[in-house]
Amino acid sequence: MQQQIVKVKNKKGIHVIPGFSLSMGVTITLLGLIVLIPLASIALTASKLSPMEFFKIVTDKQVVSGYIVSLSCALIAALVNSVFGVILAWVLVRYDFPCKRIVDGMIELPFALPTAVAGIALTSLYVDKGWIGGIFAQAGIEIAYTSIGITIAMIFIGIPFVVRSIQPVLEKLDNEYEEAAAILGASRRRIFFKVIFPEIFPAMLTGFGLALARGIGEYGSVVFIAGNIPLKTQIAPLLIVSKLEQYKYADATAIALILLIISFLILLLINIIQVRTSKYTNS
């Protein structure tokens, strides 16, 4: 193991910074204990099923609809977050205003709040008798207990991912580029789309991917606002819980495994796009 790593880093010879083997060892142990072994155990439990059984479970009408609900809502939520995340990060980095620190700190609240609390609070706000839901109800739009409600909960839990991915990149971005572009006669819009946006695009993708993956697997906050009607507003993680409630562990992990694979493929795809785009922007 060590040999390989050293080989990879061998371009510059020996490691200049001490403690490499120790910190790498800790990293691998942690990753193994916390990520790889639990994930492997999911695959192992699911492998108790025959391929036919596995196929039957994950193609069940309710399960497929659960995947579609979770995926489509998470996708919309991640897209919304990407747009508003850029705006939020932009405001926080580029402008000075009173209480900026507090606003900045608030971005992280969705991380800190237990998801069930978030779900209950969002639901009571967005039901047709709630503060916000009441306004929309007058226009005939129902939010809570529909897919709009699910999407809103996913926007809530996903926004920090996008903002926190973009912020450091914007902070590092040198004003000189914009000034140069302006002097050369570029319009403001052109400066944003041709100079700034390509720089923050990879970071936005990272945030998008993380928010999407989080949304697909989200249970705690969504389950309260979802309505959970089979084939309509039933999310995939709820079906996992429902299988567990029936003591069908293998079935539950089968559904989970597909979710995991979807999330993994999305993150992989995003990484590939990033590598491609960073070739252009960094060279």
Add this chain to the structure above:
Amino acid sequence: MKGILSKKLLALSVTGLVLGASIFTGCGNNTEEGTAGEAKKVEITNVSYDPTREFYAAYNEEFKKYWKEEKGEDVEIVASHGGSGSQARSVIEGNEADVVTLALARDITAIENEGLIESGWIDQFEHNSSPYTSTIVFLVRKGNEKGIKDWGDLVKDGVGVITPNPKTSGGACWNFLAAWAYADKEFNGDEAKIKDFVTKLYKNVLVLDSGARGSTSTFVENGQGDVLLAWENEAFLTLKEKPNEYEMITPSISILAEPSVAVVDSVAKERGTEEVASAYLEYLYSDAAQKLIGENFYRPTNETILKDFSKTFNLNMNMVTINDFGGWDKAYNDYFNDGAIFDQIYTAPAQ
């Protein structure tokens, strides 16, 4: 850019570790204390389900007094509450419970199937090991605008029903079976008509929450629906809190919900708490405990004490039991298993 992603992942895994560690230490504490105390002190853990929280808080004080007088021993009772099914799973996965007091016999049977509880537990205590019972009633908003009197009114157009999903909440199986029992009587066992009835009923369900407490908050806090199908004791608690906003309706027929209790033999043996654990459950049948049960809106199984509460409970309801459905295993297979009747309500093509 890849660096950002991997840094985030690392940060996440570190947070996970910290959280994990704190959970471990949190759980470790209570078991150690029990064995460390040299004085006559014993600790037992009661793993129960959500709506018994208030009752067991009161009962534990009562039992402590009793045990001190009887044996001169201090007993410390750790109570854990959650969804009945997930509580059963936590015991299966190694949560060291001396006794379990759950919503369904089925959840205890699941623990028995793992070899933690000896078979025959259901006959260890009186009344199928159910010291208290409850039933399914309707909670409606004050004034009962939709005029809901019985199950038949729930399938009418425009009536919004709130009830949890029996596939994620074991307790909600009772709701479904109670509706089934009504239709069974109404249509003289004509299965097609009964199915049609429950299908209509569940089509009127606006929100299918994952648990009973979730349904209560959907109905009470968020103002959804016209009627909540609720456990009688939960309905009483809501009435006690907000007497001017809700009314309780007892339908003509319902089901006698029998939450079961059992000693987790393997854990009690290992911790040497067998005697106190069975005494803890046995004492639930004492007059004092039965009174406490009634005061907490569960129905006492002791007939004489139940009569003392005749002002509280409607004792003239027509009740079926799980045995009318052939026991839990059969009932679960027939109605709630994947692809069984409950699933068909949603997946069957519309007529």
